[in-house]
Amino acid sequence: MKLTLKIWRQKNAADKGRMTSYELDDVSPDMSFLEMLDVLNERLILEGEDPVAFDHDCREGICGMCSLVIDGTPHGPEKATTTCQLHMRKFKDGDVITIEPWRARAFPVIKDLVVDRSSFDRIIQAGGYISAPTGSAPEAAALPVPKDDANDAFDAATCIGCGACVAACPNASAMLFTAAKITHLGLLPQGQPERYDRVTAMVDQMDAEGFGGCTNTGECTAVCPKGIPFETISRLNADLLKAARG
Ligand code: SF4
Ligand code: FES
Numbered sequence: 001m002k003l004t005l006k007i008w009r010q011k012n013a014a015d016k017g018r019m020t021s022y023e024l025d026d027v028s029p030d031m032s033f034l035e036m037l038d039v040l041n042e043r044l045i046l047e048g049e050d051p052v053a054f055d056h057d058c059r060e061g062i063c064g065m066c067s068l069v070i071d072g073t074p075h076g077p078e079k080a081t082t083t084c085q086l087h088m089r090k091f092k093d094g095d096v097i098t099i100e101p102w103r104a105r106a107f108p109v110i111k112d113l114v115v116d117r118s119s120f121d122r123i124i125q126a127g128g129y130i131s132a133p134t135g136s137a138p139e140a141a142a143l144p145v146p147k148d149d150a151n152d153a154f155d156a157a158t159c160i161g162c163g164a165c166v167a168a169c170p171n172a173s174a175m176l177f178t179a180a181k182i183t184h185l186g187l188l189p190q191g192q193p194e195r196y197d198r199v200t201a202m203v204d205q206m207d208a209e210g211f212g213g214c215t216n217t218g219e220c221t222a223v224c225p226k227g228i229p230f231e232t233i234s235r236l237n238a239d240l241l242k243a244a245r246g
Contacts, residue, residue, distance in 0.1 A: 002027070005023075007113070200243045
């Protein structure tokens with residue numbers, strides 16, 4: 001396939017940035033999207049140009065690093081997938097593909113397509129933990145967990161912290177990410193001691209980082225590669241209300 005790539009290039013955080021076009025021949029439909037960018041970067045390096053900086057690590061949908069907005073959609077046109085699991089067979093010969101970084105005040109651009117997502121780390125640091133005595137592993141049946149709660153907690157725990165929910169939200173809200181962590185810990189007995197302090201601290205941190213408020217547009221769940229459901233946000237709001245009432 002022959003493709004035209006329109007890629008956001010930005011030297012550093014202070015640079016204004018601009019879209020730059022690149023022509024790429026011989027793209028195989030079997031390549032992953034990131035392999036296609038590798039091919040472009042190899043060419044740029046051979047030509048003595050600065051390669052395009054983009055985040056990636058596991059390349060198997062686990063780490064949440066591959067944060068690209070492709071043709072206006074976080075992680076691109078494939079439903080429920082990460083950029084690293086997107087393949088070029090989703091595109092056709094002659095396509096023009098735009099590639100941009102996550103855009104949110106709380107995710108400032110570091111270079112080209114790489115953004116700083118340490119705001120997510122600080123939300124976790126504010127309350128995304130439990131206090132538990134250390135030592136040997138507890139007896140498995142000592143703390144029974146209802147099956148439905150275990151299932152919902154597990155589903156919420158599959159959030160990989162990619163930030164696609166923020167990038168898709170018109171308010172750049174981090175509610176789905178934060179709610180996934182609140183739901184994961186709040187449904188388990190081990191998460192109960194800090195439950196209401198946790199929700200208050202994490203939501204305060206979310207606001208302090210500059211993420212917007214949730215207005216129930218649902219864009220977040222539509223792009224979430226792990227299918228975190230919208231109802232997790234209702235769980236967060238219910239806990240926040242209980243915390244406020246004491
Ligand atoms: S909720 Fe989904 S989209 Fe948001 S950070 Fe977690 S995995 Fe990514
Ligand atoms: S590179 Fe790890 S999820 Fe895509």
